[in-house]
Amino acid sequence: MELNENTRLEDLIKEYPALRTGMADINPRFKMLQTPMGKIMIKKATVADMSERSGMPVDELVAAIAAKTGLGAADGSASLTPAAEPLPTARAATPAVEQQDELGEPLSERPAEMDAEPQVERWGKVDGFKVIDVRKAHGNFFPGLKKRAEETAVGEGLHIVQSFEPIPLYDVMAELGYEHVVRRGDAGEYHVYFYRAEQGEDSGEIAFRPIALLNFPVIDEELGDVAVNFWNLTWNDDKRYLSQETRLLLSMANALGAGRMRQASRELIKAYAHGCDSRAFDDVFELVAWNQGIGNFASEIGPSTLFRAYRTIKDQEKRGVPRAEIVEMLKERFGEQNPDVGVQ
Known part of the structure; x- marks a missing residue:
């Protein structure tokens, strides 16, 4: 398989599934590939299209993709061939984590590469994090989640599972003293690991965060993903x-x-x-x-x-x-x- 400006993104991701999430490491604008709209773009876009969208020169983008997959010929060309140590995917799973919370249901898997993250290594093992799977929670689960977050001690953490990336939670949890890492699971769900690094407090601004967006998955899971990403683009994009x-x-x-x-x-x-x-x-x-x-x-x-x-x-x-x-x-x-x- 040749990697050049005409290579279709769909073909690349079929051969290297981790690129769908890994592209965001190359350029933050590629994060939208993880959204429902991104699914449509993947079917149509070429490397040249992605270059134009991100503002990255084609040759730099080709080189970055080759490096991300752990591939590339010695002469500097970017012919994709199987690598001895391919990029680990975010969809593998580790032994079961059977925990349950009143806000959700038991969870049996989590992304495997978490323990290799430098940030996670500093936290220590995340297996002890309280698992809260809110994919099937009815109504607004935030008040209960916020209460649990406030009760969690410094040095401990929460493992939130949701069908879309719960971006509005990040600032809320940061105010309470949490750091976070996010990964995708085997079924496309989001696993967000929140670690309480310090004893933060509710400044009062939490009341005016767009928490109501977290209700959209009750209607439709993909709608929830679209709504949250639309809000994030509208209010947090530095191009405004x-x-x-x-x-x-x-x-x-x-x-x-x-x-x-x-x-x-x-x-x-x-x-x-x-x-x-x-x-x-x-x-x-x-x-x-x-x-x-x-x-x-x-x-x-x-x-x-x-x-x-x-x-x-x-x-x-x-x-x-x-x-x-x-x-x-x-x-x-x-x-x-x-x-x-x-x-x-």
Whole structure:
């Protein structure tokens, strides 16, 4: 099999299955190959297509793929032939880990190469991590998982299994003092190993993480994967031009225009916590009144939880209360416990 710009990605992955996850080590943009949309791309893309998508020169990409598979001729060409020690796949399994949690079901396998990870070697064996398989959990499993995470001692860990990569959990767990490693299993499921390196605490921002996305697999597992990756691309991609504060303001305005007051309230609080000047909210509400009409503003927006949060900001600023204290007040009054704001 020849490896060049015309080589089809589907053919490469058929011969070397580990490339589907291993490509992300070559370039972070290839991580999307692990998503449902990536499955479609794999069937159509060539090495040249992947080069164009990632911005990597073709020759560098060819060399990286050859190195990733442990192959390559001595003269520097990249003719793929069986290697003596091929890349270990993320789909092998070790002896059974029979643990069970009230949030999920027993799990019998985990990716084998975990023990070889330098980070995992520093943690020690992960066999003792509490296994929580939430693939068949009904409803929002996050409150129970967060409680278990808060109760886990420093030096111990959790092994989460989900049908999609639970990206929104990473920042949440990091605030609680956790490091993590993620691997794919034999059936395409995600195994995320969280190790508590220090005693972190809930800063209060956890309430406004997109945890509701974790409900999508209840409808369809692939939809869950798509939704989480779409959120990650929208909010965490470093290619975005607008500042986070501006993006949150636009998201608040869009939600308000669509009548989604719950989301608009959350975006306002996040924007203020990110440092947005309250005078920007003045502009947004003025434009809403202009575009939607004074009557609609008076009857629908003025009495809303969103506007109460806005008035709280303005009132407290007039009293000279520091921003940090106002943010804490907003989290207390308009957090997940507020039925007009919470999504858990």
